Amino acid sequence: MKKKLHVRLAVMIVAMATGILIISTATILISTHYHITMYMNQADGGMHDMPRLNTHLEQAIMQSVLWTFLGSIVLAACMGFCVAKRVSAPLVEMKAVAEKMTGGQLDSRTAVGGDDELAELGQSINELAEQLQRLEKIRVTMTEDIAHELRTPLATLKSHMRALEDGIWEPTPERIHSCYEEIVRLADLINELEELNELDSPVFRLTRxxxxxxxxxxxxxxxxxxxxxxxxxxxxxxxxxxxxxxxxxxxxxxxxxxxxxxxxxxxxxxxxxxxxxxxxxxxxxxxxxxxxxxxxxxxxxxxxxxxxxxxxxxxxxxxxxxxxxxxxxxxxxxxxxxxxxxxxxxxxxxxxxxxxxxxxxxxxxxxxxxxxxxxx
Missing domain, CATH: 3.30.565.10 (Histidine kinase-like ATPase, C-terminal domain)
Incomplete structure (x- = not known):
């Protein structure tokens, strides 16, 4: 069963608050019981000292509550730090992976496990990295292929034009037609590339x-x-x-x-x-x-x-x-x-x-x- 992130956080916060409340309550009850027991034992020794004993009991209970309060704050801070670290650790890791991807390291991946939204976010980042890798590979391959497709007809035209310029090649109709064929091939290639770009466009529509x-x-x-x-x-x-x-x-x-x-x-x-x-x-x-x-x-x-x-x-x-x-x-x-x-x-x-x-x-x-x- 998938555990939602907000449910996990709510459970952790409630558990932390309950734990602190139980510890604080137990501490106050134990210290109060201890001071009252001492008060009763000392009160049996003589009634003339009751005002001083009452003051001592009141101060002891107030000190117990104060120390319990301070201890609860320290305990809450420690537990909150642990919870925050546990929740933020996957985010920090994903941020580091995103920074690596920004720097061009598209083979970087997150290792966030689990079945909550953070795990889904990590999986989405990994899928994004894979998609970027595929697109980069396609871009490099297309650049190489286009360069290869253009190189041959351009080299042919260059050699023909140089031969005509140097006078070692007579501009016969056959040779001019050969140059024309290379130009047509270049034009066809450009048209096909433009058509593929049009088909990939989100505004492309069919007239059905x-x-x-x-x-x-x-x-x-x-x-x-x-x-x-x-x-x-x-x-x-x-x-x-x-x-x-x-x-x-x-x-x-x-x-x-x-x-x-x-x-x-x-x-x-x-x-x-x-x-x-x-x-x-x-x-x-x-x-x-x-x-x-x-x-x-x-x-x-x-x-x-x-x-x-x-x-x-x-x-x-x-x-x-x-x-x-x-x-x-x-x-x-x-x-x-x-x-x-x-x-x-x-x-x-x-x-x-x-x-x-x-x-x-x-x-x-x-x-x-x-x-x-x-x-x-």
């Missing part, structure tokens, strides 16, 4: 509506068919009718285009890429499957991380920027959906999104388009 899945998939097919045809890859689309999603149509199109572009990159000529969608209860399952080399099992947990490429030797020409799948993952999460990757004779990506009921107009249109059973 009831989206017919077959319309989106046919639109994507028309957009991507030429690229698959150029690489001699068979591209098939299974677009079911009367299946609707609760989604942002533009962002849904972006999800499918990014997944298909990834499949196009890694599928060899004469391979096949299939885009399928179907209703599964209150969800819609969209699958993109290719006949490429697939994804290594060790890479599957990290495939949606920024700048991640399973083959570290790949450059932007062969492996992309490593941001496309990260963008897809962010967009799917923004829709409240799930995305997963697997190997099934190639890479398979499955996206699960919330289904929506077809609009009334679409239902009427489908009914009118169905052939009359009596006319068959």
């Amino acid at each position: 509506s009831k989206v017919p899945l077959n319309n989106v998939m046919e639109k994507v097919k028309a957009f991507m068919s030429a690229a698959f045809l150029e690489k001699r890859i068979r591209f098939t689309v299974d677009a079911p009718r009367s299946v609707y999603l609760d989604a942002d149509p533009d962002r849904l199109t972006q999800i499918l285009v990014n997944l298909l572009s990834n499949a196009l990159t890694y599928t060899p000529p004469d391979g096949e890429v299939a885009l399928k969608g179907r209703r599964a209860g209150d969800k819609v399952l969209i699958t993109v499957k290719d006949t490429g080399p697939g994804i290594r099992e060790s890479d599957l947990p990290y495939i949606f991380e920024r700048f991640y490429r399973g083959d570290k030797s790949r450059n932007r020409r062969s492996g992309g920027s490593g941001l496309g799948l990260a963008i897809v993952s962010k967009l799917v999460q923004a829709h409240g959906g799930r995305i997963s990757a697997a190997n099934e004779g190639g890479a398979v990506f499955r996206v699960t999104l919330s289904a929506a009921q077809p609009p009334l107009a679409a239902i009427k249109t489908r009914i009118l388009q169905e052939p009359d059973a009596g006319d068959e």
Whole structure:
């Protein structure tokens, strides 16, 4: 059972006050009994000395009460110090850990035990430190990755411009086009980084509506068919009718285009890429499957991380920027959906999104388009 901090403090204070009261009362009773006993013994010796004995008894009792009061104050101070030290020790430790974290020692942790609010505070500080460590690692990794991504095209442009400047390179259309391609890659990388930053922004919002899945998939097919045809890859689309999603149509199109572009990159000529969608209860399952080399099992947990490429030797020409799948993952999460990757004779990506009921107009249109059973 969890012990609340204020309950513990109340119990400790009551126990301390009760202990002091008991000790004080016992001391007064014992000393009073002692003085009264002495008074009675001396009074039996002679009645003529009663005024002096009364004065002595009164002074003795007052001294006993005074010393008991002073002793109670000292005892209360000692007990209060012990209680305060016990309560403040975890706070002092957490303050020291917080100061270390401020100084950059993000591996510092508190060791506060128990099951009260102080223990919860210590656990929260430890979780904060772990989160800061993760963010710092992500920051360092992103800085290194961005520098790596920018280094190659910038080095290529620099060498080309220097060759043109020195006159050892003729500005032919092919060479100018090569420089242009590097500039386009830089622009694409910057756009992808800006898009990821937008997706991470708390003000990012989707424009949701009831989206017919077959319309989106046919639109994507028309957009991507030429690229698959150029690489001699068979591209098939299974677009079911009367299946609707609760989604942002533009962002849904972006999800499918990014997944298909990834499949196009890694599928060899004469391979096949299939885009399928179907209703599964209150969800819609969209699958993109290719006949490429697939994804290594060790890479599957990290495939949606920024700048991640399973083959570290790949450059932007062969492996992309490593941001496309990260963008897809962010967009799917923004829709409240799930995305997963697997190997099934190639890479398979499955996206699960919330289904929506077809609009009334679409239902009427489908009914009118169905052939009359009596006319068959």
